[in-house]
Amino acid sequence: MHDTGTGSTAPPSRRTVLTATAGLAAALALAPDPARAAGPDDRRLRALISRMTLEEKVGQLFVMRVYGHSATAPDQADIDANLAEIGVRTAAELIARYRVGGIIYFTWAHNTRTPHQIADLSNGIQRASLAQPRGLPVLIATDQEHGTVTRVGRPATLFPGAMAVGAGGSRADARTLGRISGAELRALGIRQAYAPDADVNVNPANPVIGVRSFGADPGAVAGLVAAEVRGCQESGVAATAKHFPGHGDTAVDSHYGFPVITHSRELWEKLDAVPFRAAVRAGIDAIMTAHIMVPALDASGDPATLSHPILTGILRGELGYDGVVVTDSLGMAGVRQKYGDARVPVLALKAGADQLLNPPSLDLAWNAVRAAVHTGELTEARLDESLLRILRLKAKLGLLDRPFVTGAEVDRTVGTPGHLRTADRIADRTTTLLANRAGLLPLSRRTHRRLLVVGADPASPSGTDGPPTTVLAAALSALGFTATALPTGTAPAPAVIDRAVAAAGDADAVVVGTYNVDAGSPQRTLVTRLAATGTPVVALALRNPYDVAHLPEATACLASYSWTDVELHAAARVLAGRVRPHGKLPVPVNQPDNPTQVLYPLGYGLSY
Known part of the structure; x- marks a missing residue:
């Protein structure tokens, strides 16, 4: 069977499956049994490791990107x-050359076009890996946080x-989200989710975490993290709590700089550590490191990703974690600035x-690890x-x-009607009403029939129906209003503002989507x-709820926390009075x- 990427997702033939897995099963001294839920014990796994070459061992440690919708x-x-980037043509060549143990999917790498294509790609990757001598299945992962970070779209x-x-x-909603999202990822051949985000976002200026965090209260964040972890792993997909030891109080994006967390050890214990401890208690399969400096935890100036006191001393030793530790991307500036x-x-x-x-550069990194074993800086026992x-995780x-x-x-x-209805019900409980002067909301179809929808149109997350103004106007029109979209962008020029003001004269109310x-x-x-x-x-804050502090002239203010379709449709239902707002500021x-001075405290939220 050839991996054509046509979206057929035909099941591998019996001969293909037996050929691909026979060597592995023999190495493990097991009969291939698809119904077996538990993996082989450590003795058998160690026996498998003992047969591997050094090059195969090094390859298993890497999780790599690769471009393309098809493995071949x-x-x-x-x-x-x-x-240009890897020195190979295809995912199959990547596996044959480097024997990588994992592959990460990205939308921009064209890995995630349609469900059947994704499943075909996953099968092609597994066939390519199992065809190698002593070939092992690949652990395929992706950043499926939902909201602003979504790789597998509609x-x-x-x-x-x-x-x-x-x-x-x-917490029930968080667990349901994890369970459904995990089940859909697993059906696509993706067995690891780089989610949930366990950072406690206490810095409004945080440019990289923000709405990716559950909130600012460590206890509430911990409960939601643990619930999502349990739901995801109940579906047979590894959850990954990130970014240890906590990225929630940074004003620098570690993709482009090297953040420093100035929390004391005592504050770290009370704030940042709490969700990670909860994740460990929940049986988290993997934890991702952060490219941040935390002097109170390690005074060396090294990023946490490279810190033995943090990863081994605290995470392994003090938190008692013995699962997989995965680095954040090694292409980010935060981990590259101090060392080559x-x-x-x-x-x-x-x-x-x-x-x-x-x-x-995979070639540089792969050869560096192999060379470190040859020189004795790393031992094969450490690998x-x-x-x-x-x-164990595989x-x-x-x-x-x-x-x-x-x-x-x-x-x-994937995307069943029941799953979609559940997502809508969860979204209906999240929209937060922060101001409602003169009882403007809910909008009335009698007095506010003509609506103008203006505002920011940030790049849409994967799988949306279009720009937020367009999606929101269509959703309001479907609810009985006559809504017109007029995108004005995140930095409207004076002429654009003039056009919006002129158009407002023909509207009964204006909805403005704001962004940062x-x-x-x-x-x-x-x-x-x-x-x-x-x-x-x-005013509808499409991302950060902090927008409301700068908009005192708005008659009413809401927060949707993202601009994906599911959140915009929920906001439209709140605006139209089909659903009452239930969200409370996290x-x-x-x-x-x-x-x-606090303008709107933690837990604040209106209803009607």
């Missing part, structure tokens, strides 16, 4: 990208993001990491420790027995000018001119 026949542009089920779930406050790319993977392993995620953890997930997926699994699991408003934002000018027309203005909103 990607588009020419993806072949060119693979050659028609898969998309849920509200973490801060929205935090606004809903329901050849040192980073070696130092990460010495610190206590098991999986090395997405190095900028074996990580290999055992990785193989066994637990059933990969050693049943690495393939089928089209039937995709059709009966600050004191000098043209979006603030837009809202002020619209309010001056006398037409009621509703973070405090402070006064912009006096950050020590």
Whole structure:
């Protein structure tokens, strides 16, 4: 069977499956039994490790990106990208050359076009790996946090993001989200979710976490993290809590800089550590490291990803965690600034990491680890420790027995009507009403029939129906209003603001989608000018709820915490009075001119 990427997702033939798994089963001294849920015991896994070459062991430690929708026949542009960045043409060549133990899917790498294509790609990757001498199944992962970080889009089920779930406050909802999302990922051949985010977001200026966090209260975050972990892993997919030891109080994005966390050890214990301890108690399969410096935990100045005191001393020793530790992407600036790319993977392993995620140059990183063993800086026994953890996880997930997926699994699991209804019900409990002057909301179809929807149109997360203004206007029109979309962008020019103000004259109310408003934002000018027309203005914060502090002229303010379709449709139902707002702020909103004064406290939220 050839991996054509046509979306057929035909199940592998019996001969294909037996040929691919026979060597593995023989090595493990097991009969291939797809029904077996438990993996082989450590004795058998250690026997398998003992047969591996050093090169095979090194490869198993890496989780790598690869371009293309197919494992063997990607588009020419993806072949060119693979050659330029990795030195191979396809995923199959990547596996044959480096024997990587994991692959990470990205939307921008064209891995996640349609459900059947994703399943075909996963099967092609597994066939390529199992065809190698002593071949092992690949652990395929992706960042499926939902909300602003979503790699597998529609028609898969998309849920509200973490801060929205935090606004809903329901651990049952978090567990349901994890269970359904995990089941759909598993049907696509993706066995590891790089989620949930366990950071406690206490810095409104955090440029990289923000709404990816469940909120600012460590106890509430811990409960939701543990619930999502349990739900995801009940579906047979490994959850991954990130970013240890806690990325919630940074003003620097570790993709582009090197953040420093100034928390004392006591504060870290009370704040950042709480959700990770809860994740460990919940049986978390994997924990992802952060490229941040925490002097109170390690005074060396090293990023946590490369810190033996943090990964081995605290995470392994004090928290008692013995699962897989995966680094955040090794291509990020936060881990590359102090040491060169050849040192980073070696130092990460010495610190206590098991999986090395997405190095900028796989060839350089792979050879650096192998060379470190030859020179004695790393021992083969140290590699074996990580290999055992990785193989335990693959066994637990059933990969050693049943690495393939089928089209039937995709059709009966991904984006089912029941799953979509559940996502809508969860979203309905997250929209947060923060201001409602003169009882403007809910909007009345008698007095507010003509609606103008303006505002920011940030790049849409995967699988949405289009820009937020378009999606929101369509949703309101479907609820009986006559809604017109007029995108104005995140930095509207004066002429654009003038057009919106002119159009407001023909509307009964204006809905403005805002995105990361600050004191000098043209979006603030837009809202002020619209309010001056006398037409009621509703501000909907599409990302950070902190926007509301800068929009006192708005008649009503809501927060949706993201601009995916599921959250925008829920916001439309709240605006129209079809659903009452239930969300409560999971973070405090402070006064912009006096950050020590709270404008809207944690837990605040109106209803009607």
